[in-house]
Amino acid sequence: PRPAPYCFSFREELSMLETAMFAICKVFHKYCNVEGNTCKLKKPELKELINNELPQFARQMQDSWTLDQLFTNVDEDGDLQISFQEFITLFSMVIVTCYKAYVHD
Amino acid sequence: PRPAPYCFSFREELSMLETAMFAICKVFHKYCNVEGNTCKLKKPELKELINNELPQFARQMQDSWTLDQLFTNVDEDGDLQISFQEFITLFSMVIVTCYKAYVHD
Numbered sequence: 437p438r439p440a441p442y443c444f445s446f447r448e449e450l451s452m453l454e455t456a457m458f459a460i461c462k463v464f465h466k467y468c469n470v471e472g473n474t475c476k477l478k479k480p481e482l483k484e485l486i487n488n489e490l491p492q493f494a495r496q497m498q499d500s501w502t503l504d505q506l507f508t509n510v511d512e513d514g515d516l517q518i519s520f521q522e523f524i525t526l527f528s529m530v531i532v533t534c535y536k537a538y539v540h541d
Numbered sequence: 542p543r544p545a546p547y548c549f550s551f552r553e554e555l556s557m558l559e560t561a562m563f564a565i566c567k568v569f570h571k572y573c574n575v576e577g578n579t580c581k582l583k584k585p586e587l588k589e590l591i592n593n594e595l596p597q598f599a600r601q602m603q604d605s606w607t608l609d610q611l612f613t614n615v616d617e618d619g620d621l622q623i624s625f626q627e628f629i630t631l632f633s634m635v636i637v638t639c640y641k642a643y644v645h646d
Contacts, residue, residue, distance in 0.1 A: 453594035
């Protein structure tokens, strides 16, 4: 079963997890390209988002693999743009490594 | 290619996205059961996390489907516990609906 849309607008006080969810939506929306009712990132926008918002990850990217490889991996439907769903797949990959570092810290 | 662990400790100022990542790790860790070096949620802990941190989602759960169905869906390896990776799969499902509401707001 798919959950119904998660609405914030009517609530003032958000939990820590809701605040984090809201922030992730805000960040994606800040960099994405809005065409009609689709909001997606092209390669330059993904690069800008990563450089500004995930500097640690951006530095790793220079060492191990390029933006092109990352973009191809994340662009699951191959439309040369990154949807929010595809962005969250990337985000999930990064946050899992983040939790490993968090637990060891 | 898998990214290396994403470390925060040495950085003072986090970006909005890093702050959100850090908060998600913190919330999971607050509710999880630490046994040796595994950190997982049992069903009561997942329920408590959802009730406290995703109240909107908790209300939906009462209407459409039960915690048991959710737990079974999320517990991909069937060990009756929710790892961080499995939790992030649930989180991804919820945040995608959240973004739909965000764009329409």
